[in-house]
Amino acid sequence: MTHSDHLVTVNLGPTHPATHGILQNVIQLDGERIVSAVPTIGYIHRAFEKLAEHRPYYQITPITDRLNYCSSPINNIGWELTVEKLLNVQTSQRIDYMRVIIMELARIADHLICNSILGVDSGAFSGFLYLFQHRELIYEIYEEICGTRLTTNIGRIGGFERDFSDIARQKIQKFLDIFPPALKEFESLFNRNRIFMDRTIGVGAISAERALNYGFTGPNLRATGVDYDVRALTPYSSYSDFDFDIPIGESGDTYDRFMVRNEEMWQSLRIIDQALRRLPAGPYHVDVPEFYLPPKSDVYEYMEALIYHFKIVMGEIPVPVGDVYHSVEGANGELGFYLISDGGRTPFRLHFRRPCFVYYQAFPEMVIGSLLSDAVITMSSLNVIAGELDA
């Protein structure tokens, strides 16, 4: 028997210990059991969709960086693929392979954060410290390729702004050599750890039917047993050339999500290795002068480059009219871009299908009836990134 005056209201957020982002959950407890959980979001609403209506296509890439900022390259490349679909630009195999390498590195970076923070939330700080060292290696690779560490603005419509240098290739190879033993060590600390298993098995479970009904995608859906992966079902950027498995779980609980993400990191390493070994020769951007900004040195010396630069920046290139939806497999699930173009310099409407926004709705259903500490672990294992949640 519960009486409502005996319920304790706990406000979890919006300023959150442990770096989960700005979310708020008003939780009502009966003793230690959760009776209701009401999430409130929007504390970091930055009006991306409104902003995108006022920026030309090539200026939207830095905005997409800030969606899921733990794996910015995936957002950037997803947007470039959407625009290339609109403009009917075909990229070469070299560009596709380069994109695949960068996207898989970003996926590893995101899963590193999620799994190590899950460790921190269940009390094990060491995993976080060890894995973050390797995240620095990924940052060094990004820095070599595009100049920044976190919000990368990587790539251009039609390819890349510069080729992979030798140093970049060496750094990627070094990462492929150094990281697997570290990941193995991390797994040995957690996978069969009695305390971790007791804290995560059976916690925050959701069935496959409910998950699909909510619109789950990504590792959270795969942990429930549904093997939907955008890379496999609707391949983009030559993903069909690569050999990789899609790990799935059984019960959709926290332990399964953790294990699925670990295994996905191994599969990403496999993909990067294949792509790096079979990287074909060729130019690092396609020859579409109407959409690919020419190098600045050419703009200062050649008339055609100057004219194209002017036309692209001032928006005098005719763009097809229509609706495009393109999605990529982000680290959290299907990251979709719905673009309505009216032929103008800026999109008429751009909507981001953010996976975090869609699956965070299921959080109350996943935690009602469990303990407060389970709610923290569940939230951490869902990998809710506030930037993607609020856009």
Place this chain on the structure above:
Amino acid sequence: MMVKLLDTLQLPIVSRRSTFGMDEVLIAVEDWIKTFQVLHANGYSLLTDLCGAHFPESDAQYHVIAHVHNLQINHRIRLKTVARDNSNPQVPSLTGLYSGANWMERETFDFYGIQFIGHPNLTRILNSDDMTAYPMRKDFPLEDDTRDDKKDEAFGR
């Protein structure tokens, strides 16, 4: 693919087209729920996305666009509908069929002011609760209009 599918499913389509590799149908707002019931019963179990759009130049200004995905046969459809009344746009809510539509419709309401009939909790989700305007409408400015420190000359105004 689409023609055969639509014939077997007998959806109440107003018009249809195929654009950039995706099938798109326009549904009358009265048939919105019925269409999704048929789709949901026929394997279109993943509501990928639901959003709104504002076309101030059109007669019916407020559009709602949904994407559903059938994972078994790997087929995606985009469905559009338009609200009849521009001063009080209303569209039926899909929360009875797809739990995921809950927040998607709240976001569309927050941005455009489209009322979703039958939604259990149609309140603002991303903006502050005390906001009165609907910011994604085309007449709402991007920048904060209470700012007084931006020099107009520097911004070409």
Place this chain on the structure above:
Amino acid sequence: MATNNNQSVDMAPAPEGIEGSGFFLTSLEKAVGLARKNSLWPLPFATSCCGIEFMATMGSHYDFARFGSERPSFSPRQADLLMVMGTISKKLGPVLKQVYEQMAEPRWVLSVGACASSGGIFDTYSVLQGIDRIIPVDIYVPGCPPRPEQIIDGLMQIQTLAETEKIGYRNSPEYKARLAKYGIE
């Protein structure tokens, strides 16, 4: 890495003063400044991308903790330095102000990143164009996101402020006037 025996450990330089056998004479201000400078406990108010760079700064590669910020405190009552990292929206503004008001004196504010300093690239209706519209800020760190070295530079400048602060500054009329501008008692 150099071998670490007791004779070669770097210590914080002593302030100006008179030293003798078993005593050290200096002004209270300098001693308190030295203590405060090397034990600033941060409150990481991490909202977005800059928060992830803060996590990298806290990690072992850049190691924030060697500046004395070993214990990040999420409780405002026990924190000295409010590090606002990331975009602050108008919805979050009152929360930030409440957190700032709960902090005990002496408190410093470090605004990390372009969004916290001025709104950044988000010149939109929902983003607060700089946290200095609601709370007083001591040091701004520009960048989008700033590199960990820049965040550490910001921390070192806060350390300089902490070291050179006059005793009684927090009760002085000029400080009270500064807070009054923001409507804080």
